[in-house]
Amino acid sequence: MEARLKLYLKSLVANKGSDLHLKSGSQVRARVNGDLKKMGSDILTADQLDQMAREITTKLQYEKLLEERSLDFTYVLEGSGRFRVNLFYQMDGLSGVFRIIPIKIPSLEDLNLPDVIAAFAKVHRGLVLVTGVTGSGKSTTLAAIIDRINDTLPHHIITLEDPIEFVHPDKKCLINQRSIGEDARNFSDALRGALREDPDIILVGEIRDLETIDLALHAANTGHLVFSTLHTLDAKETIGRIIGMFAQEEQNRVRAAIASVLAGVISQRLAPTISGGRVAVLEVLVRNPRIAELIEEGRDNEIPDAVAEGKEIYGSQTFDQHLLDLIESGVISEQIGMDNATSPSDLKLKLQGIGRKDKKGSTEKSEAPLDAFELMMDEEE
Secondary structure, eight states, X not given: OHHHHHHHHHXXXXXXXXXXXXXXXXXXXXXXXXXXXXXXXXXXOHHHHHHHHHHHSOXXXXXXXXXXXXXXXXXXXXXXXXXXXXXXXXXXXXXXXXXXXXXXXXXXXXXXXXHHHHHGGGOOSEEEEEEOSTTSSHHHHHHHHHHHHHHHOOOEEEEEESXXXXXXXXXXXXXXXXXXXXXXXXHHHHHHHHTTSOOSEEEESOOOSHHHHXXXXXXXXXXXXXXXXXXXXXXXXHHHHHHHTSOGGGHHHHHHHHHHHEEEEEEEEEEEOTTSSEEEEEEEEEOOHHHHHHHHTTOGGGHHHHHHHTHHHHOOBOHHHHHHHHHHTTSSOHHHHHHXXXXXXXXXXXXXXXXXOOXXXXXSOOSHHHHHHHHHHHHHO
């Protein structure tokens, strides 16, 4: 059965897909450009998928799958790449999802990310969160930022992942990558240990519980740069989610901590392009004195406006601002922009030129956002 799996995975790679879906009692499907497509007419049985699970896991992993009813691990296919795998039981038997992890770490330029994202690679300390739904490209964005740091700065980086996705070679940085479940018991234990391992930068694959976020805030407050991810839609929801994880009597303390150490929030979603691919649409919060004040005072509803107003000075942007830029540059259609907008009515008005600054002034490339970002962070050192 593993030989058959390899054929499916090679076909997925050849068709530039992102995920392979296997389900007991159903046809194999692949996600290509965001859509699920059937791969042939064969229907996999529960026994076939159980056999496959036995063949591609270790004895301990298979026992864990039987006990916990789901399993995360990495599968390596010689010549085709690495895959992040989740096996899980459902009403008809076993299912599995195999997500491609590119062998080559994409650069920030490859991903066509806004200039301000590169500035996060220059931050000396603080907390940077990358958020979005599953499959929105969070891990890829983080890998590109870590790779930029690896190219430019002599730091010690520790990554804590479940499982390890992108493999980073040591370049200017010394990088230790730890897999949760294999190299460490859980994120909180691994993060607590990392603080004793002389890191400059810590990447926490995902914040899942109160203890992990509390340790991440502590690490950022003690001079480390911490990157992590959350399954939240935008910056405002991200801040609310973190604070809401704590008891009521702790929330003022946590607000003050976030206001002090949060360097930025990168929220992203993927949208189909006119050319047939997909592009990352980003909301980027860059911490500045006004953002810090709004967080500390609990005025979260004002954060989106502050993000929008900081575009020229700090390089921050809302989803709708980025969608407008992508529409005007011919990357996505107006309809796709409207479908993905936070406020479709506001975006429509801007497309009609109402409440829109001079097009040239708002879309022209400028180094000002990077300079402002660096100055802001230097002042806080």
